[in-house]
Amino acid sequence: MTPLLSLSTLIDKINERVGKGAFWLVLLMTLISAGNATYRFIFNDSSNGLLEIQWYLFAAVFLLCAPYTLQKNEHVRIDVISGKFSPRGLAIIDIIGTLFFLLPMVVLVLWLSVPLVTESFRINEYSANAGGLIRWPVKALLPLGFLLLALQGVSELIKRIAFLQGLIADPNAKENKPSAEEELAAAIAAAKAKEGK
Template identity: 30%
Template sequence: MNPSPKVVQWFNQFESGLNTLLALLMWVMAFSLGGVVLLRYGFGYGATWLNEVAVYCLAITALLGLSFTYQQDKQVRLDILYSKFSLKSKLIVNLVGNIIFLIPLSLFLFSYSIDYVERSWLLSEGSAEASGLPALYLIKTCLLIGPALLLLRTFIQCYQQSLLIKKVINRKKR
């Protein structure tokens, strides 16, 4: 089953909008950390809840930003050999890497997190700290959403890479 161009376009727009929200979360994280420092060292007051806001923002951003990072080709890559490859070789390496590594990793992370997140929801888990934030289970749900988004992005990338490989092969036949 091939994703239609409209589905791909919709997912790209969704990721772009999500990335904008995640960028705003990074600002929230920065200001909350600034607030923690100011309150602790300026007024001698420890604001556990504010520190947890920063940690939660980082967790959400890291997990939900995976697919957008991959779409933008900003992931960490060892370019020692890769940079010398032809376009066709790069596409094949990317496609094989997606199939062998990224799809199984996404599926593993998703399946491994299901029980963990479910337990958190059943317990209505909150912070371990008395003055911490409630509803930690909402944040832990990102352990499912992040890998699911990455898996969708990987399928789209595989589809697009296979089309490009076909195009490169057909161009060489001419």
């Protein structure tokens, strides 16, 4: 199991680096959006290329951050149901979900997307919009993102099995710190309290 845990750690490091790198795309997307809106307001003109690059960057953020989100155990769950299970029960459910839902879905998307990317690259596909961008790079994000998601699924599977064998701590355990939502609510409450003084 030790080599598999080493593989899991390597996958985690790769997806953490990719996910944190993709965070910067949000800033870039915001700057492009603001620049395009400003240009449109001042010159009463717009660029399809700038609009499309925003969509491409959004796709990149979504696809490249999904594996990192899975790693951090932040995907949507039905907490009312999952909260009733023991850590072992939740690990078993995660194993079943990964084997029978996540990995088959990822393999299907990879199977279907690779020919689309290959054909787009072969014909050097461009957007049909005037001033539009080349399409294959954004299409290539689909198999890349799902490959990284498949790898993270394997990593999570390894961690759940290791946990059930008593080799590692509960991978579903949350750190004892407020969630992002709780931090935001506390900041809003503090601001309101400050305004009231």
